[in-house]
Amino acid sequence: MTDSIQSYLEAKRSVDDRALNRRVLERFTAELSGRPEPVRILELGCGVGTMIARLAEWGSLPARVSYRAVDRDAASIERARELVPAWLEASGYTVDRSESATGETVGDGVPKSTTLVARPVDAKDSRTDTSADRSAANADRSDARLEITLEVADAFEIEDEGDAVVAAALLDIVALEDAVPAVADLLADDGLCYAPITYDGATTFAPRDRLDERIEAQYHRHMDDIRDEGSSRAGSALVATLPRHGWDVLAAGGSDWLVRSVEGSYPGDERAVVARVLETMADALEAVPSPELDAGARWRWFDRRWRELEDGDLVYVAHNLDVLARVQ
Ligand SMILES: C[S@@+](CC[C@H](N)C(=O)[O-])C[C@H]1O[C@@H](n2cnc3c(N)ncnc32)[C@H](O)[C@@H]1O
Numbered sequence: 001m002t003d004s005i006q007s008y009l010e011a012k013r014s015v016d017d018r019a020l021n022r023r024v025l026e027r028f029t030a031e032l033s034g035r036p037e038p039v040r041i042l043e044l045g046c047g048v049g050t051m052i053a054r055l056a057e058w059g060s061l062p063a064r065v066s067y068r069a070v071d072r073d074a075a076s077i078e079r080a081r082e083l084v085p086a087w088l089e090a091s092g093y094t095v096d097r098s099e100s101a102t103g104e105t106v107g108d109g110v111p112k113s114t115t116l117v118a119r120p121v122d123a124k125d126s127r128t129d130t131s132a133d134r135s136a137a138n139a140d141r142s143d144a145r146l147e148i149t150l151e152v153a154d155a156f157e158i159e160d161e162g163d164a165v166v167a168a169a170l171l172d173i174v175a176l177e178d179a180v181p182a183v184a185d186l187l188a189d190d191g192l193c194y195a196p197i198t199y200d201g202a203t204t205f206a207p208r209d210r211l212d213e214r215i216e217a218q219y220h221r222h223m224d225d226i227r228d229e230g231s232s233r234a235g236s237a238l239v240a241t242l243p244r245h246g247w248d249v250l251a252a253g254g255s256d257w258l259v260r261s262v263e264g265s266y267p268g269d270e271r272a273v274v275a276r277v278l279e280t281m282a283d284a285l286e287a288v289p290s291p292e293l294d295a296g297a298r299w300r301w302f303d304r305r306w307r308e309l310e311d312g313d314l315v316y317v318a319h320n321l322d323v324l325a326r327v328q
Contacts, residue, residue, distance in 0.1 A: 003272055003275070003276065004075070005073070005075075005076065006047075006048050006075060006076055006079040007269070007272060008272060008273065008276045009047040009048045009050065009076065009079075010048055010050070010079075010083070010269065011268065011269035011270060011272040011273045011276075012050075012257075012270075012273045013050040013054070014267060014268045014270060015257050015258075015259055015270055015273055016050065016054075016168070016169075016196075016197055016255075016257075017054065018258070019197065019255040019256055019257050019258070019320065020054075020196055020197070020255050020322060021196070021253040021254060021255045021322040023251060023253055024194075024196065024251045024252065024253050024255075024322040024323070024324050025058075025060060025194075025196070025322070027250055027251040027324055028060070028164075028192065028194045028251075028324050029060045029061075031164075031192055031250065031324070031326070032060075032061065032062050032163065032164060032192070033062055035062070035163050037062055037063065037064035037065075038062075038064040038065055038066045038145070038147070039061075039062045039064065039065050039066075039163050039164070040065075040066050040068075040160075040161070040162040040163045040164075040188075041061075041065055041066070041067045041068070041162060041163065041164045041165075041166060042067075042068045042069075042070075042160050042162035042164070042165050042166070042186055043067065043068070043069040043070065043165070043166040043167070043168075044070060044155035044156075044165060044166070044167045044170055044183075045070075045071055045072075045155055045167060045168070045169070045170035046069035046070060046071050046076075046077075046080065046150075046166075046168075047071060047073075047076050047080070047168075047169075048076050048079045048080045048083055049069060049079075049080030049083055049084040049087075049150065050083075051166055051168050052067055052069055052080075052084055052148060053083070053084055053087035053088060053091070056088055056091065056093065056118065056146060057087070057088075057091035057092075059138065061138070061146065062138075063138045063141040063143065063144040063145075064141075064143060064144065064145050064146075065145075065146050065147070066147045066149075067146060067147065067148045067149070068149045068151065068160065068162070069148065069149065069150050069151065070151045070152070070153040070154075070155055070158060071151075071152065071153075071155075072152065072153065072154045072155070073152075074106050074107070074110050074152045077110075077150050077151065077152045078110055080150050081114055081150055084116070084148060084150065085097055085116060085118075088118045088146075092120055092121050093118040093119060093120055093121065093146070094118070094119050094121055095116055095117070095118045096116060096117040096118075096119075097116060101113065101114045101115075106152045110152070112151060112152050112153070113149055113150070113151040113152070113153075114149070114150055114151075115147060115148065115149045115150075116147075116148050116150075117145060117146070117147050117148075118145075118146040118147075118148065119144060119145055119146070120138045120144050155167075155170070155182075156174075156178070156179070156182045158186070159186075160186045161186070161187065161188045162186055162187055162188065162191060163187070163188060163191055163192065164187075164191060164192040164193070164194060165183050165186055165187060165191065165192070165193045165194070166194050166195075166196075167179075167183065167193065167194070167195045168195070168196050168197050169196075169197040169198070169199075169320075170195070170198075171195050171198050171234055171238055172198050172199040172200075172223075172230050172231065172232075172234035172235070173227075173229060173230040174229050174230060175229045175230075176231070176234060176237055176238060176241050177241065180238075180241055180242060180245045180247070181245060184245065184246075184247070184327045187327050189327075190326055190327065191326070191327050192250075192324065192325070192326050192327075193242075193247070193323075193324070193325045193326075193327070194322075194323075194324050195238060195322070195323045195324075195325075196255055196320075196322040196323075197255055197257075197320045197322065198234050198235040198238055198320055198321050198322070198323060199232070199234055199235060199318065199319070199320055200233055200234065200235030200236050200319050200320055200321045201220065201232050201233040201235070201236070201319060202216075202317070202318065202319035203216050203219060203277075203281075203316075203317070203318050203319075204216070204316075204317045204318075205305060205308075205314060205315065205316055205317075206314075206315040206317075207308070207313070207315075209301060209304060209305075211293070211297060211298075211301045214292065214293050215281070215285065215293070215298070215301055218284070218285050218288045218290050218293060219232075219281050219284050219285065220232035221288050222284035222285070222287060222288045223284070225288075226284075226287055226288060227284075235319075235320060235321030235323070236321065238321070238323050239252050239321065239323055242323070242325045246327065246328045247325040247326065247327050247328065248325060248326045248328060249323065249324070249325045250324045250325060250326055251322075251323075251324045252321055252322065252323045252324070253321065253322055254319065254320070254321060254322075255320045255321065255322045256317060256318065256319050256320060257273075257316070257317065257318040257320065258315070258316070258317050259273060259274050259315070259316045259317075260315045260316075261312035261313070261314075264312045265312055266312065271309065273316075274309055274314065274316045275309065277316065277318075278302065278305055278306065278309070281302075282302050285298055
């Protein structure tokens with residue numbers, strides 16, 4: 001892979017921004033708002049912290065929140081420690097950067113856990129752009145406070161009692177039957193699970209190619225049969241699995257990714273998102289034995305897709321679901 005996973009996670013922020021199902025997110029925000037503060041949110045597999053910044057910027061969080069964000073990848077947490085304060089400041093927060101660390105490290109002196117505190121700047125002072133306006137409601141509360149802990153940890157080995165768990169683009173790469181009870185164990189009574197961008201069984205490209213369906217089927221076979229955990233239909237499986245484990249599904253809906261060029265170029269770094277997907281697919285297909293799809297035909301398909309991406313002619317769509325559920 002040419003670019004790091006951290007650059008990919010940063011680049012896909014704008015793709016997720018467009019894709020997120022607003023109805024499911026609004027229900028999540030409404031469910032959080034009545035709870036005693038500080039509302040305790042726990043994010044599993046937070047990557048570089050885009051969801052924290054987004055929820056704060058979009059005014060989706062209650063005024064007082066303690067937000068514990070964990071990822072097992074130390075480099076992603078390191079990048080989150082740089083990006084999250086900068087993003088929050090850009091969207092109208094002051095951030096106390098005198099991070100408090102526990103002293104524990106995870107190799108190379110990287111702190112296992114650091115905490116920073118963000119407060120919305122007074123709404124009447126300096127709000128000029130619309131995204132900042134959206135978080136203005138919290139700025140009217142003089143006690144508004146977002147305390148963020150960024151932590152290197154395995155999501156399924158920690159202990160906590162949160163009001164909500166956020167798991168974005170995570171539940172499609174883990175074993176659902178184990179993950180769903182593990183999430184319940186991290187929640188207080190009536191706790192919520194918000195699982196946006198959960199992949200659900202469709203990757204398509206345009207212009208069409210006669211090999212598209214076979215390539216997609218092999219890609220899904222890799223997710224289902226070869227990769228250690230996860231499934232190509234995790235989104236719908238999650239909707240079916242949650243009630244069997246005693247959860248109420250409060251809202252669910254599509255959050256498809258769509259990346260296309262505008263006047264010949266892809267917005268932001270979104271070209272890198274598609275490049276990463278093509279690389280992941282190529283690696284996956286390499287590992288799937290497929291007598292019906294010889295290496296030459298496969299190579300020609302990828303070569304065509306790379307050329308179309310270079311020329312700004314490739315459209316990429318992936319079908320995801322956003323799911324919000326409450327543990328009974
Ligand atoms: C597809 S990325 C999504 C990152 C982020 N949620 C986002 O949407 O940008 C999946 C993330 O989950 C993390 N991850 C996977 N399994 C994990 C586990 N057991 N514990 C903690 N993090 C995990 C990976 O390191 C990666 O950062």
